[in-house]
Amino acid sequence: MSTTVLLHSIGFGITTAAVIAIGAMGFTLQLGVTNVLNISYGNVMTIGAFASLIVERQHLGLLATIIAAPLAGAVLTIVLARTLFATYARRHGGPFDLLMVTLAVSLIIQYGLDALAHLQVFQFTFPSGSTLHIGPFVFTVLSLALVGFAALVFAALMAALRLTRMGKALRALSVDPKLARACGIPMRRIINLTWVLSGALAGLAGLVYVTNSLTVSAGSGLDFVVLVIAAALLGGAGSPAGAVLAALVVGIASEIVAALGGSYYSDAAALAILALVLVLRPAARSSAAGSRDEVTV
């Protein structure tokens, strides 16, 4: 492989990483705070993409199209969490039971959407702008905007987690819920904030994904959530910085594998990295949430 091809695929990889990172930040936040490994996260991304598609078809303008996705994601997530997840958490409790519930929700949304959408794939048009050459890399205006946007989301999230009282409470909760409760942290409010924030990020990730792929179908989220979950597990639950770093690794690795000629194996690259980490670095297995065995929904 020539250096040019390598550099180009690194450039594509950074764009892919930006797309993955937005989803992975939301996923890792959700997992870290609530301890629920939410399989239906990918379906929330799909719903976000569909919400934007519907608004775009109504010609309500670019801003409305962009806002629709995170809004739909946040609303859907908080409703699911407060009704379904909370009910099951009260009853049986364990993280695995909740995973089964999110899986059932995932099946319902996936195939319900399929039924509603008549199994169709919809075209999604989004202005991608002209092509730019920056150093050795090739970007479109859209992909640069995506990278910038992901960086902005990351900076805002880190600032909120590090500098505000709510953010500190949220981090405390994800490390030790019992102690956090004993310290008088308003659990309910923080947990709801987490659901809303992570749901919004999921919806946004769905929109960002389809601006890249330009099609929406009931299965859109599924293809993509694989990379998101891989990045989130790789980065360690509850760590947005880890998620972003892992997204970069996964994104660049998958584009390099694609450039090497095995475009079908690009997703498998993410899994291979995850497997490698699980095998070589046992410490990566016990993440921030690793020792907790209860959920805080």
Place this chain on the structure above:
Amino acid sequence: MSYYLSTVAVYFGVDLMAAWALNMQFGWAGVPNFAFIIFQAAGAYAAAAVTLGPDTGANSFQHYILGAHLAFPLPLLVGAAAGGVVSAAVGILTLRGLRRDYQAAVFLLVAVIASDIASADVNLFNGSNGIAGVPQPLSSLALSLGPSVYQWVYAAFVAVICLAVLLLVRRLGHSEWQRALRASRDDEPAARALGLNPALMRMQVFVLGGVIAGLSGALLVAFIAAWSPGAWQYAETFAILTGIILGGVSNDWGVLIGTFLVQILFVEVPSFLPQIGYPGLIDALVWVVIGFLWLVVLFVRPSGIWPERRYRVLARSRRPASSGEP
């Protein structure tokens, strides 16, 4: 009607075998193998390829690896072996000391990525078109008996293998090994303290389940004569799992009942219901129903219709200890 019933019988036998195998892993050992269907697929692909012969000449319209001509019972063994080998490879990566929900997520990733690769890579098993034209076993028999009788013969053959699997499962189900497996599922540190090796036992049950899964795939592909990624989407594992959860995790008879009910829901209902809406609508709606079924079962009766038997071995063996060792 007879043709239909024999077809359903074959499907039921194959599903039942798969459900018992998955129950060993999920029920006995607590391994959330959400990638189960890829082991069935591995068996089916391997068996099909070694039946079809090389992908040249009459088969040059499709590409696949492992092409060979093996006589009838051998492809079944190859399928079983393929299921076992792929399980061992996946097991090495996933059966580490991961949290159970993380493990489940990793299995799900494996399932989605495996089917993506099989769909996209045409050189592996002919991509998304899949392989077709797999000759039926003992096709000379098929000619002399006629298709209807032949179907029943094959269904009987599947039933015999299914019975053999049941005997194996029952035998193992009363073994010390299975008790040790369930003990390490419920309390791994305690099991380790007793000198058991939970990691090794999990690997054993995982590969054994994979072998049965591969066998079930081989039986299925010999019957339907074709195999493509559409037949083993990640969600298919949940069709099998629904039977287990509905019937009763870790209970062989519960799994049988649950699998039967799911079979009715998946096969009977769509074929006897009048066609509503567009093609594919009913299939999608069946999955939605399955999702709601999970929610209801998990809420109302998480242990299923016929729950796992409570063993009293522990209570009995505790007595001598409490009655005063010196």
